[in-house]
Each structure stands twice: as C-alpha cells, then as structure tokens.
Amino acid sequence: MTMNYQGYRAAILHYTHAPASTANSAEPVAHYFADGLLVVDADNGTVVACDDAQTLLAQYPKLPVTCYDNALLTPGLIDTHVHYPQVDVIASYGEQLLDWLNNYTFPTELNFADPAVATDAAGFFLNELLKNGTTTALVFGTVHKGSVDAFFTESEKRNTRMICGKVMMNRHAPEGLCDTVESSVADSQALIDRWHNNGRQLYAITPRFAITSTAEQLAAAGELLAANPGVYMQTHLAENLDEIAFVKELFPERKSYLDVYDYYGLLGERSVFAHCVHLDDEDYRRMSETNSKISFCPTSNLFLGSGLFSLENQPHPVDVSVATDVGGGTSFSMLQTMNEAYKICQLKGSSLSAQKAFYMMTLGNAKALSLDDNIGNFERGKEADFVVFDLGCTDLMKRRQAICKTLDETLFSLMILGDDRAVAETWVAGKKQWHKAEGHC
Ligand code: GUN
Ligand code: ZN
Numbered sequence: 527m528t529m530n531y532q533g534y535r536a537a538i539l540h541y542t543h544a545p546a547s548t549a550n551s552a553e554p555v556a557h558y559f560a561d562g563l564l565v566v567d568a569d570n571g572t573v574v575a576c577d578d579a580q581t582l583l584a585q586y587p588k589l590p591v592t593c594y595d596n597a598l599l600t601p602g603l604i605d606t607h608v609h610y611p612q613v614d615v616i617a618s619y620g621e622q623l624l625d626w627l628n629n630y631t632f633p634t635e636l637n638f639a640d641p642a643v644a645t646d647a648a649g650f651f652l653n654e655l656l657k658n659g660t661t662t663a664l665v666f667g668t669v670h671k672g673s674v675d676a677f678f679t680e681s682e683k684r685n686t687r688m689i690c691g692k693v694m695m696n697r698h699a700p701e702g703l704c705d706t707v708e709s710s711v712a713d714s715q716a717l718i719d720r721w722h723n724n725g726r727q728l729y730a731i732t733p734r735f736a737i738t739s740t741a742e743q744l745a746a747a748g749e750l751l752a753a754n755p756g757v758y759m760q761t762h763l764a765e766n767l768d769e770i771a772f773v774k775e776l777f778p779e780r781k782s783y784l785d786v787y788d789y790y791g792l793l794g795e796r797s798v799f800a801h802c803v804h805l806d807d808e809d810y811r812r813m814s815e816t817n818s819k820i821s822f823c824p825t826s827n828l829f830l831g832s833g834l835f836s837l838e839n840q841p842h843p844v845d846v847s848v849a850t851d852v853g854g855g856t857s858f859s860m861l862q863t864m865n866e867a868y869k870i871c872q873l874k875g876s877s878l879s880a881q882k883a884f885y886m887m888t889l890g891n892a893k894a895l896s897l898d899d900n901i902g903n904f905e906r907g908k909e910a911d912f913v914v915f916d917l918g919c920t921d922l923m924k925r926r927q928a929i930c931k932t933l934d935e936t937l938f939s940l941m942i943l944g945d946d947r948a949v950a951e952t953w954v955a956g957k958k959q960w961h962k963a964e965g966h967c
Contacts, residue, residue: 530568532956533591535579536599536914538562539937540903541889554885557904558933564599565589566910571685571955576904596918596927597950598940600884601903602661602911603860604891605849607760607800607821609666610651610677610690611635611644612853622831623766626854636702638668644676652680652688656960658858659913659949662892662901664760664798664821664849665690666732669703671713678721685725685955687901687909689758691732692717696743707743711750718754726909726955730758730798736773736786748791758796758895761787764809765801766832784809793818796896800851801826803833807841814842819894824866826851837867838876847894848886860887861944868942880937909955915940916950916962923948 538559563579565586566572575582583589609615611634618630637643644667655663667673667690674692681688694710695703705713714731722729731754733739733747751759764770764783773783780786784805787793793816800821805813813820822835837846849855850863857863864883871878892902901909917936918924923943930936940948952960958967 531574531589532566532568533589534564534599535591536594536597538564538599540601541885542903542905553881556881564904566956568956571910573904573906573908573910594914598915598917600913601888602913603659603887605660605663606798606847606891606894607823607849608663608852610648611638611668613647613651615853623769626830632700632703635668638670638673641672641676644673648677648680652684653966654858656952658946659952660860661911661954662687664730667692669693669695669705674717678727681727682725684959687726689728689730691730693732693734694743694747695734695738697740698738707746710743711746714750718757722757730760733761735762744790752791759792760798763799763802764804770804782809784812788812803827803835810840810842810844813844820844820846821849822846823849823851823855824863824870825856826854828866829856830854834870834873836874837871845894847891859945861941864941880934880941883941884937912953913949914951915948919948
C-alpha cells in the first residue's frame with residue numbers, strides 16, 4: 527500500500543553523521559545521490575525514504591514523482607540566531623553594537639507594543655525565511671508578550687518548526703522596552719504554557735544580554751530554565767569590546783562575561799549564545815563542560831564591526847552553529863551567511879569547506895538545537911522540510927555550475943554565488959510553502 531506518498535527526484539544531498547573526529551576541521555560524510563529520490567508521506571509530512579531514484583522507483587512503482595532538472599535538493603536550512611522585529615532595522619548605517627541598539631534597534635522594537643505591527647512583521651519575516659530556504663530558526667521577539675503570540679500564530683499557519691521567546695530586559699533601555707522581574711517571569715511562563723511543544727513551536731527563555739537585565743532578572747531567568755525542562759535559553763555573549771567593558775562594570779564580582787550567565791544558571795545543552803567573538807580559554811572550558819552552544823553570526827559580526835570569530839582552533843570543543851542575526855546581520859540567506867563565514871575563515875588562516883558549510887546549515891545546526899531527532903536530514907521518520915536549489919538561477923550561476931567537475935565545486939559555487947534567487951521551492955512538513963515562480967503557497 528503506497529498511501530499518500532509523493533516522490534521528489536533531483537540531485538539530493540544530506541548528512542547523517544557529524545564529522546568523525548570532534549576536531550572542527552574534520553569533513554562530514556555526505557550522502558549524495560546524483561539522481562536521487564526523496565519519498566515523503568504527504569499525510570503526516572515525514573520522510574519515508576531517500577536513495578538512488580532507480581532503487582526507490584523499483585520499490586514504489588506507482589509513486590507520483592515531481593522531477594527537478596539542474597537542481598539540488600537538501601534538508602531545509604536552519605538559522606540559530608535571528609531577530610524577527612529587526613526586519614525594519616536591517617541595513618542601518620554607521621554604528622557599532624551599543625549605539626546601533628540605542629539609535630536604531632530600540633526605537634524600532636518599541637513599535638511592537640502594537641500587535642498589528644508584530645503580526646505584519648512576523649508574517650513578512652517567516653515568508654522571507656522560506657524564500658531563502660530556511661525552515662527552522664531560533665528567534666528573538668521583543669519585550670512585548672504579544673510579539674511572541676503573533677510570531678507563533680504566524681508560524682503555526684505555515685507549520686514551520688520555530689523556537690522563539692519574549693525578550694527579558696529591565697534596564698538600560700527606553701522605558702517602553704523595559705519589563706520587570708515579576709512581569710518577565712509571568713509573561714515567559716504563560717508563553718511557555720501556551721506554545722512550548724504546541725505543534726511544531728518551541729520556547730526559548732530570552733534575557734537580551736547582561737547589560738539590559740539586573741542580577742535579579744538573570745537569576746529569575748535561570749530559575750525559569752530550571753523549572754521548565756526542554757525549554758531553550760538564548761542570549762548574546764562577548765560580541766563587542768565596549769559591550770564587554772560595560773558588563774565588567776555592571777558585574778565586577780564575576781570572572782568574565784560568560785561567568786555572569788553561568789552564575790545565574792543559564793548554561794546548558796539547550797543554551798545558545800550568539801556571537802562569542804571574544805572568549806578566553808576558561809570561557810571555552812566552561813562552555814564545553816556544560817555543553818552550551820555558540821551561534822556564529824558572520825554577516826552581523828562584519829556589519830557591526832564586532833570582530834572575526836575563530837571557527838577552528840578552539841581551546842576546548844564547543845558546538846558551533848551558524849546564523850544570520852538579522853537585523854545586525856545583512857542577509858536572510860544562509861548561503862550568503864556561509865559566503866561571509868568562508869571569508870572570515872580566510873582572514874583567520876583557517877578553512878571552511880563547502881561540505882562543512884552544508885553540513886552546518888542542516889544537520890549541524892539541528893544538532894546544536896537538539897532537534898536532530900526531528901529535522902536536519904532525510905532519515906526515515908524525520909519531518910519533511912526541504913529546499914530545491916536551482917543551479918541555473920542566474921546567468922552567472924548557470925555558467926559557473928556548468929564547469930563544476932565535483933560535488934565540492936558545485937556546493938562551493940552555490941554557497942558563494944547563491945542567495946534567495948537560488949531557492950526554487952521550499953517545502954515544510956511535506957507541503958510546498960514557497961515557489962519562486964508563484965510566490966508563497
Ligand atoms: N546584543 C543585545 N541585543 C542585541 C541585538 O539585538 N543584536 C545584536 N547583534 N546584539 C545584541
Ligand atoms: Zn542577536
């Protein structure tokens with residue numbers, strides 16, 4: 527019995543294992559089918575099989591099949607740090623982190639007190655992710671509880687697997703963006719109760735950073751995390767030198783910026799720290815020991831002049847994921863994000879292979895979010911989120927792809943030249959949600 531199975535035939539790439547060595551330079555092992563077939567159960571939106579087309583067509587002779595020419599099909603891309611309210615902050619001129627927050631970001635986030643503004647931005651943001659092939663993200667809302675209700679409501683409509691949280695911030699920001707210890711706890715808990723594990727939605731406790739939370743609020747965030755197993759924690763860490771100096775002034779008794787979060791119980795395997803450009807060996811040791819995660823934000827670190835993150839030569843092994851950080855970041859495209867990551871690695875004297883980049887955007891980022899049982903590759907039973915890249919999307923792409931002789935060359939030129947123009951279709955749990963020619967489905 528074939529039930530409501532659907533086949534998608536194209537060149538297919540996915541990864542089932544992390545690199546064999548824990549060394550960051552090790553290559554992941556690709557599963558690549560030049561003529562592959564992905565079989566999806568369209569009723570429950572999961573993967574049935576992924577293999578050579580000939581092999582699977584023999585097993586499913588009556589399968590309805592959609593064929594894609596000159597295309598590459600991969601798991602949906604994952605973005606581990608991004609701010610949905612900052613779609614209106616992207617490309618703001620001339621500042622580094624603290625001035626950028628005060629002059630552009632905070633004034634914009636004030637508008638999200640209005641649920642209509644939040645709903646409009648959330649819908650636009652999710653469509654923009656899908657247009658870029660991103661099907662899962664770890665997302666900041668604003669301080670307003672309604673901003674997160676609006677976001678999850680829009681995500682639920684598209685059935686995307688999203689993690690989001692209400693920002694906790696009670697100082698060093700305009701009055702309209704400050705909550706209190708009590709209200710931040712009550713609002714976060716109410717959102718957890720309503721949304722965490724509701725369909726594909728997941729919650730992240732979200733203290734903005736150590737500058738905008740009092741010690742009492744950070745302690746309360748740590749208590750919330752302890753009281754809600756399975757919930758995430760997201761924040762910013764060691765992004766900018768002036769930021770780090772300010773944290774030192776605010777918490778003189780703590781050994782380091784990371785130690786502030788550690789002291790209040792915010793480290794752990796579901797804790798994702800964005801940036802981490804300026805960590806020392808002891809910080810790495812604690813991150814490693816607690817299995818905390820780093821989110822590397824290349825376009826943002828360059829745009830805000832924050833510094834060059836080292837993807838290799840970590841003093842202690844820590845999972846590094848990769849993220850756009852829009853609107854400090856300048857593109858929704860994970861391909862463009864990897865393009866900039868590659869250049870940062872060049873400047874740091876290290877390397878970033880295309881295989882590693884595609885691993886990171888899919889299974890690597892899924893692992894960093896503890897979601898590799900659900901998404902990140904095409905193993906049987908995984909949620910069928912996938913992207914179809916068009917290798918002839920522009921004249922230049924077509925010309926460059928035509929002379930690629932190896933998979934590595936194909937992937938590398940796709941990640942360097944590609945952006946939303948390269949995303950032909952995006953599918954979410956077995957349903958098409960973006961089609962380049964037709965728009966949102
Ligand atoms: N640190 C605290 N808030 C923010 C933010 O919104 N963006 C970035 N890039 N860093 C931050
Ligand atoms: Zn950020």
